[in-house]
Amino acid sequence: MNTSFKKVLLAVVCSSTLLFTACGGDDNNHQFIQERTYISNAAYTQDSIQGAVIRVMSYKMPNVADQKAEATAMVFYPSTPRPADGWRVVVWEHGTVGIGDECAPSVNTLNPRFKTMAESLLAEGYVIVAPDYEGLGSKGIHPYLHLESAAQSAIYAVRALKDHLGSQMNGAWMSVGQSQGGHASLGTAEFANQDPNYKGAVAAAPASSLGYIISEIAPEAIARLEMGEAYGMVPKGTARNVYAELMAYAAYVAVGIKAYEPNFNYHDIFQEASQATVMEAEGSNGENGKCLGDLMASFQADIDQFTQTTGKAVMEYPGLTANFQDNPIIKQFLAINQPATKKLDKPIMVIQGEADTAVPADVTTALVENLRTMGTVVDYQLVPLAGHTQAIVERNAELVRFIKTNMPAQ
Incomplete structure (x- = not known):
């Protein structure tokens, strides 16, 4: 030694x-x-x-x-x-x-x-x-x-x-x-x-600004990534991976709200086709849900299945509802949890x-x-x-x- x-x-x-x-x-x-x-x-x-x-x-x-x-x-x-x-x-x-x-x-x-x-x-x-x-x-x-x-x-x-x-x-x-x-x-x-x-x-x-990112920035950014994939300028799957990550964040927000709003029904803000994947964030009791890598993989697989069977674009995947930010609980969440407002x-x-x-x-x-x-x-x-x-x-x-x-x- x-x-x-x-x-x-x-x-x-x-x-x-x-x-x-x-x-x-x-x-x-x-x-x-x-x-x-x-x-x-x-x-x-x-x-x-x-x-x-x-x-x-x-x-x-x-x-x-x-x-x-x-x-x-x-x-x-x-x-x-x-x-x-x-x-x-x-x-x-x-x-x-x-x-x-x-x-x-x-x-x-x-x-x-x-x-x-x-x-x-x-x-x-x-x-x-x-x-x-x-x-x-x-x-x-x-x-x-x-x-x-x-x-x-x-x-x-x-x-x-x-x-x-x-x-x-x-x-x-x-x-x-x-x-x-x-x-x-x-x-x-x-x-x-x-x-x-x-x-x-x-x-x-x-x-x-999670709501703004998902509703305003993500659609254009992911569309550009898909176009880049089509022309060989961006690796295949990049657009899907970015959207899957955002969907995982949104799922964790929705489930996390139940810590103080136990009657919140997060299905109200997700379209029916994605609800089963969102539930994987929660698990059976909110304490045994999937960790980030596994949840992203679930969303990636679901998005792949959707795009392959429908021929539609990644951003057309039925994730959050179009008016999710109008939900009063979500609206309050986004307002009080925005950092750097003081x-x-x-x-x-x-x-x-x-x-x-x-x-x-x-x-x-x-x-x-x-x-x-x-x-x-x-x-x-x-x-x-x-x-x-x-x-x-x-x-x-x-x-x-x-x-x-x-x-x-x-």
């Missing part, structure tokens, strides 16, 4: 001894609530990051039904020495995985794109908290793309870690997320706006790929312009030729620099 590896191993073991026996401490600068939110923590065994300790923390948070619920989050501890004034925390808010419990990040291997960022932040000495979100990996239906729920998942995870570690934490924290997580990170910035310990947000390809007092970085087909660049650019108009300071990183998941990887160095600038690790 070489000397450098021994030092890393010793640092991890020593940190673990402190972390796993911590039971609170001085909490005088905890301004939010008196009730403890921390429940317990256990080992994470699905994957690893060299030189880091990973635990799965259980904690309490308010859910969308305005009740206390249990939630889970992974916590990544660096092997670097803990700063004398305590660790700073970066909250990672993940992209769409599904709404079934088996889709939760804490029961799966780590996403390679997340690993890239995590290794960079851990090397700088940050603790990373990665919430599964309400209802993912814990009891209840996951309210997909519910802005406040996602924010509370992050805010209460940080509170729980403070309850657990006490003075080992500095108190300062920031949020980072991609896609669904970008939406969540902007929501966290909104709901933590008055917290002096909260220092800012990074949002990559933040989900927004001035944010903390600095924001937005990362967006120009070639993103899930969250189009024009939509994110408009979101950034709206934030700036309200007086929010935004560092906008528009990445040429990058797709939906690629942009945040290409701007990893800028992301880390933004966090270090606004919340130095030491």
Whole structure:
């Protein structure tokens, strides 16, 4: 065993001894609530990051039904020495995985794109908290793309870690997320706006304007992709894959609404031919539905069958009803869960790929312009030729620099 590896191993073991026996401490600068939110923590065994300790923390948070619920989050501890004034925390808010419990990040291997960022932040000495979100990996239906729920998942995870570690934490924290997580990170910035310990947000390809994307942008974009396929300029199946992804998102939204509107009949907003596939998002009880890859595959197969048997175009697939946005529950959902509608007092970085087909660049650019108009300071990183998941990887160095600038690790 070489000397450098021994030092890393010793640092991890020593940190673990402190972390796993911590039971609170001085909490005088905890301004939010008196009730403890921390429940317990256990080992994470699905994957690893060299030189880091990973635990799965259980904690309490308010859910969308305005009740206390249990939630889970992974916590990544660096092997670097803990700063004398305590660790700073970066909250990672993940992209769409599904709404079934088996889709939760804490029961799966780590996403390679997340690993890239995590290794960079851990090397700088940050603790990373990665919430599964309400209802993912814990009891209840996951309210997909519910802005406040996602924010509370992050805010209460940080509170729980403070309850657990006490003075080992500095108190300062920031949020980072991609896609669904970008939406969540902007929501966290909104709901933590008055917290002096909260220092800012990074949002990559933040989900927004879903109704507008599906009804206005997608039809033209998918038609262009189909034309490109016909002329050999775009790989076969691209249009179908893009539409299948959007349909999966729409299905998760519809099922997720049942977390707080249990009598909502999502069949009202989907045409009959697609309803059986939509039901696969929910499963038998909202907790055992298909994860994103499998649900997309189901929609791809259904779209293929439709186009092959009818000879019609991809966008003619009978998915959402033409007037789905007129449904009062959907109309309310789209209104209250649109991110970046308020001035944010903390600095924001937005990362967006120009070639993103899930969250189009024009939509994110408009979101950034709206934030700036309200007086929010935004560092906008528009990445040429990058797709939906690629942009945040290409701007990893800028992301880390933004966090270090606004919340130095030491």
